[in-house]
Amino acid sequence: MRYTSHTTSGDGTTERDLDHDGVPGVLWTPAGTVTGLVLSAHGGGQHKRAPGVVARAHHCAAAGLAVLTLDTPGHGDRPRTAQDDHFATEIRARLTTGQDAGALIAEYNALLAAQAVPEWRSALDVLTGTLGIGENVGFWGLSLGSAVGIPLAAAEPRIRTAVFGLLGATADLTRAAAATTATVRFLLQCDDQLVPRDAALALFDAFTTRRKTLHANPGGHGEVPRHELDDAVGFLAAG
Amino acid sequence: MRYTSHTTSGDGTTERDLDHDGVPGVLWTPAGTVTGLVLSAHGGGQHKRAPGVVARAHHCAAAGLAVLTLDTPGHGDRPRTAQDDHFATEIRARLTTGQDAGALIAEYNALLAAQAVPEWRSALDVLTGTLGIGENVGFWGLSLGSAVGIPLAAAEPRIRTAVFGLLGATADLTRAAAATTATVRFLLQCDDQLVPRDAALALFDAFTTRRKTLHANPGGHGEVPRHELDDAVGFLAAG
Numbered sequence: 398m399r400y401t402s403h404t405t406s407g408d409g410t411t412e413r414d415l416d417h418d419g420v421p422g423v424l425w426t427p428a429g430t431v432t433g434l435v436l437s438a439h440g441g442g443q444h445k446r447a448p449g450v451v452a453r454a455h456h457c458a459a460a461g462l463a464v465l466t467l468d469t470p471g472h473g474d475r476p477r478t479a480q481d482d483h484f485a486t487e488i489r490a491r492l493t494t495g496q497d498a499g500a501l502i503a504e505y506n507a508l509l510a511a512q513a514v515p516e517w518r519s520a521l522d523v524l525t526g527t528l529g530i531g532e533n534v535g536f537w538g539l540s541l542g543s544a545v546g547i548p549l550a551a552a553e554p555r556i557r558t559a560v561f562g563l564l565g566a567t568a569d570l571t572r573a574a575a576a577t578t579a580t581v582r583f584l585l586q587c588d589d590q591l592v593p594r595d596a597a598l599a600l601f602d603a604f605t606t607r608r609k610t611l612h613a614n615p616g617g618h619g620e621v622p623r624h625e626l627d628d629a630v631g632f633l634a635a636g
Numbered sequence: 637m638r639y640t641s642h643t644t645s646g647d648g649t650t651e652r653d654l655d656h657d658g659v660p661g662v663l664w665t666p667a668g669t670v671t672g673l674v675l676s677a678h679g680g681g682q683h684k685r686a687p688g689v690v691a692r693a694h695h696c697a698a699a700g701l702a703v704l705t706l707d708t709p710g711h712g713d714r715p716r717t718a719q720d721d722h723f724a725t726e727i728r729a730r731l732t733t734g735q736d737a738g739a740l741i742a743e744y745n746a747l748l749a750a751q752a753v754p755e756w757r758s759a760l761d762v763l764t765g766t767l768g769i770g771e772n773v774g775f776w777g778l779s780l781g782s783a784v785g786i787p788l789a790a791a792e793p794r795i796r797t798a799v800f801g802l803l804g805a806t807a808d809l810t811r812a813a814a815a816t817t818a819t820v821r822f823l824l825q826c827d828d829q830l831v832p833r834d835a836a837l838a839l840f841d842a843f844t845t846r847r848k849t850l851h852a853n854p855g856g857h858g859e860v861p862r863h864e865l866d867d868a869v870g871f872l873a874a875g
Contacts, residue, residue, distance in 0.1 A: 602826070610853050610863075
């Protein structure tokens with residue numbers, strides 16, 4: 398992991414751009430003692446410096462948590478392949494013509510996750526060796542972020558707490574959810590135009606741990622209320 | 637409202653037995669400044685001093701909230717009518733023989749609520765005049781407590797926050813939920829043996845306010861996890 402820039406903001410949070418084996422990312426570390434690490438994955442079509450990702454990072458840092466984010470394959474500063482362009486075009490076409498894009502998004506998400514999971518795991522190896530974060534490792538990613546995070550958590554028992562949601566069940570995700578040992582906070586939006594409620598409930602049900610809670614709020618896919626995001630920071634900080 | 641006893645516990649919380657126009661109840665007040673009032677209604681078959689009601693009261697008092705609870709008609713120290721005995725016998729018979737008691741419980745709940753709502757409203761009139769609680773009035777009641785609380789909140793805009801749940805939609809409750817202006821926290825148990833999930837989701841959907849959140853956890857009707865109850869105290873204290 399190679400750090401390419403280093404800035405400190407007014408609240409004392411240090412922000413480093415980084416390159417991890419060719420994957421661009423950002424690491425935020427709090428001013429004081431680091432009490433844990435959050436792996437923060439962005440949503441579909443977003444990137445490591447999307448406004449929501451940056452806001453979440455500063456909020457976590459204020460609670461003593463370091464935050465790592467990586468650009469997902471085909472997103473942000475990473476090259477886009479012909480396959481990425483194909484899926485992006487097809488998904489956009491279906492959404493703009495009012496067709497159901499769910500199956501296509503799920504297929505693309507699974508391809509991206511297969512590539513992203515080993516990237517996150519090796520980045521976690523590096524950071525647990527250097528940050529002194531102890532055992533408090535959390536994950537936060539919704540929508541595409543959960544499509545990456547659920548198989549990641551299934552493969553990675555170091556992840557103790559996870560904020561997932563805005564995603565429906567598939568056969569692969571159901572299997573991964575059943576293998577996840579983390580304590581899960583699952584967010585559902587009641588008026589989600591991309592994820593049918595029954596599909597989201599089925600994915601929540603697929604987690605076999607009893608340490609799981611679903612929070613449902615009014616609003617569309619991108620309208621998770623501020624109080625829910627604030628609360629998720631506290632959930633991750635509590636470890 | 638006539639106070640019949642007065643004790644102060646080790647944590648400074650004062651507890652008063654009371655009689656309000658023939659309805660027995662308990663008022664808990666915190667040691668320091670009172671920052672709000674919670675109307676706390678017990679569940680079916682329980683009473684004003686059920687262990688969960690008492691624990692909740694002390695927890696709220698520690699957060700600065702006064703707590704009023706009343707015995708629901710046919711419960712606790714109140715007389716049981718022939719009608720109460722009829723419903724209790726029939727509901728028990730259906731549950732022990734594995735039949736669906738949902739419609740019968742809903743019918744009984746509605747009868748009890750019609751009697752209980754004016755009792756709560758007149759008790760609130762008395763306490764808002766004496767406690768100096770300002771505008772922070774909350775309600776906490778699950779199952780039968782929600783069957784009373786939802787029509788109460790619909791009739792009583794002084795209730796600003798409400799913890800409801802463990803209850804399914806009926807036509808009456810749906811109408812009452814639509815008329816409720818309070819900010820709602822709705823609790824659902826994923827393995828509730830008395831309330832089908834779809835019925836609980838339908839009742840949550842019936843609240844027209846956008847200031848509502850549903851929290852779902854694993855476990856049966858009586859197994860709301862401790863962290864969820866702790867969190868509800870914070871929700872009510874925040875007003």
